[in-house]
Amino acid sequence: MRITYERVGETTAVEDLDISAFTGDSVGRGLVSPDWYLIAVEAGFNLWRGGAGNAIENLSISVDDQKPRRALGTAAPAPCFAALSVEEAWTGGFRAVVEVTNVGDSPVQGWTLDWTFPGGQHVERTSAGQVTQSGSSVRVVGPAREGVLEPGGSTSFDVVGSGVSPGIVSITCTPA
Template identity: 40%
Template sequence: MSTPYRRPLPLAAAIIAVCAVVAALLTTAFSGPASAHGSVVDPASRAYSCWQRWGGDFQNPAMATQDPMCWQAWQADPNAMWNWNGLFREGVAGNHQGAIPDGQLCSGGRTQSGRYNALDTVGAWKTVPVTNSFRVKFFDQASHGADYIRVYVTKQGFNALTSPLRWSDLELVGQIGNTPASQWTREVDGVSIQIPANAPGRTGRHIVYTIWQASHLDQSYYLCSDVDFGGSGPSPTTSPTTPPTSTPPTSTPPTSTPPTSPPPSTPNPAGGCTATYAITGSWGGGFQAEVKVTNGSGSPIRGWSVSWNYQNGQQVNSAWNATVTTSGTLVTARNVAYNGSLAPGASTSFGFTGSAGATNPVPGILSCTTTA
């Protein structure tokens, strides 16, 4: 049987076919993360921060002068930014210092075949302003939850402009223990949680280093965020926008500034502990609040419970760092396993999001009780 004659493609058609193949390859290379994981989004990790600022314009040569550290990272491997939520290692078994050498902390020990190596580069990464008491917001796109999250800050005197980051440069300033995703705040594309951190004595440029031990596997995430203590104001607490599946995004996630919060509630003067309630963010029909619990007795305690009544129809939707139950207008929050024990004078805090009507006043009285 003879082979049928096929007319050769015209030159223009052949070029179009080749371009289609190239476009498909580029789409694969620069698409969003293949699998959803998580990252620190406030203060933003280096990869997320570079994607946030330049994801819609990552080929702009102006980045080289306006944002040189992000420029070198985009040039080294654009997928480090498209996959801002995939900087992890598996099978570390908690031996983080053994798995990651000094100078390679921001890349997770050059994990993922070196994709994130440029994040270890020493230089003037853009910073966001924070106060000495701040919160780290972690976004979990896959709702894995955490065995623990640990937050470190570089010690005063560390020079992030000239020195590679070493384990000995870090000090633990905040942490949470086992926290299932059901206790995190529901977001559009995942869940988030905020970890209180306190880094007294810091001024100027520093690195915040966060380790997230995810609960679904022995999977550890290592994230560097660049901050300036004593800057012009607090950083925004924005939620990330999921990267596109085919083309780069055209805009960065929106930033929202909550309105001025009402003053915190008056501590309960009686009992072995005190509690203060403060609204930390508000939006149409909703709010976020934080309650600080302090052991005011002269002896250690191993548990606490805080109760208050809502008078204007408020409802708690989700909470972290406490187990919260409601009965009518009464709200009761009890410690979780990792934050019940408090030395005399020591404090811990928990937070939650809620819904509110036309008004959202701070509860007048908080009752705090302890377990000795």
């Protein structure tokens, strides 16, 4: 199985990329089992005609053995999961869709999402419930009265933000 995450926007370098957001997203979507091993990480560019000067000059992957390791397969699965996908990006802003899914065995009535934007992005407007932002930290409280997410059910909302498109954002979903 191959799962691909693609950066949105141009960059000349990436440093200190924490891939736990990618693996957490893959586990949360049910694409991989939490007890599987990651065996490869690739980086590169898409080829195109006239793409002179394309090169990867240095790629290194290291694992910080000082960090405590957690047993991924031992915790109970989260009852809800959320993912942010950038749909459009323009100079100074972006539009993303956040999808909240009930991955548990019982109904979820209301939820709270917490995430941290990686580069100073700011929520300008959203079609979700109550949104608060302090610095890079965002909290969205979903409407508990407007419906129940049945097991396997999902809902989504738009987020319009300012700043550079955030790419992959790790979201914590907590049922109300």
